[in-house]
Amino acid sequence: MTPEDRQTVPILLRDLVDALEFVCASQYDEHQAYICRQSGRILFLADSVDMDDAEELPDDPEAAGYILVPHRRDLDLGKKLALAFVAEELPEAGAEARDIFTRRGAYRRFKHLLEAKGALERWYAYEERAVEAAMCRWCDDVGLAWTRDPHPDARGRS
Numbered sequence: 001m002t003p004e005d006r007q008t009v010p011i012l013l014r015d016l017v018d019a020l021e022f023v024c025a026s027q028y029d030e031h032q033a034y035i036c037r038q039s040g041r042i043l044f045l046a047d048s049v050d051m052d053d054a055e056e057l058p059d060d061p062e063a064a065g066y067i068l069v070p071h072r073r074d075l076d077l078g079k080k081l082a083l084a085f086v087a088e089e090l091p092e093a094g095a096e097a098r099d100i101f102t103r104r105g106a107y108r109r110f111k112h113l114l115e116a117k118g119a120l121e122r123w124y125a126y127e128e129r130a131v132e133a134a135m136c137r138w139c140d141d142v143g144l145a146w147t148r149d150p151h152p153d154a155r156g157r158s
Contacts (some may be wrong), residue, residue, distance in 0.1 A: 009040040010145035016135045019044070019069045033069040034061050035144060042069070067142055075134040077127075082110055085126050091118055 019033040019042050030047040034057060039080040043053040043066070058064035072078060079101045093113060100109045114120040139146045 005080070010147040011035065011040040011042070011139070012150055013132060013135065013146050013148050014150075016069075016139065016146060017040060017131055020072065020075075020131065020135060023069050024072045029071070034066040035069060037065040037067060037144070040145075061157075067144070070138060072131075075131075075138060077131060077134055079106070081127065081130050082123075085123055089122055090114075090119055093117060 019035070022044055023033050024033055026046070032045045034043045034045070035041070036043070045054050045057065056125050057066065059146050062069070083094075083097060083101070090097070096113060097110065100106050100113060103109075111120060111123075113130055114123050134145060
């Protein structure tokens with residue numbers, strides 16, 4: 001990494017999660033988000049929508065010090081996470097949950113199961129913690145600094 005590529009400002013964890021959710025809002029990888037290693041700024045692009053950020057992204061983003069935000073599936077935040085939650089919180093529903101994920105429309109049926117078991121809010125909290133932890137690990141893996149502190153003078157991890 002050259003000195004010009006060094007990140008000067010940690011990225012707010014909430015902004016990282018928002019970027020991940022933006023990327024995942026499209027089924028066919030039509031949404032992308034890039035993080036500038038130097039400034040920490042996140043650029044959002046969507047194939048189906050003309051967005052101002054597209055004009056700012058260099059032709060070769062990686063060479064220019066940008067990194068592509070991953071999709072949830074790249075971070076094991078899908079079926080694997082859902083089944084881990086069931087194993088921890090609702091072990092009696094394990095077989096039913098595994099069966100749910102063998103067919104289309106699994107997440108809709110999964111949420112119906114959780115609602116019937118009174119566990120939907122626990123799932124949302126579990127999922128939120130897992131998403132944040134996955135994004136923190138990803139940042140560590142790719143050399144991005146992150147923070148929970150929304151104040152601009154924050155440095156490092158909080």
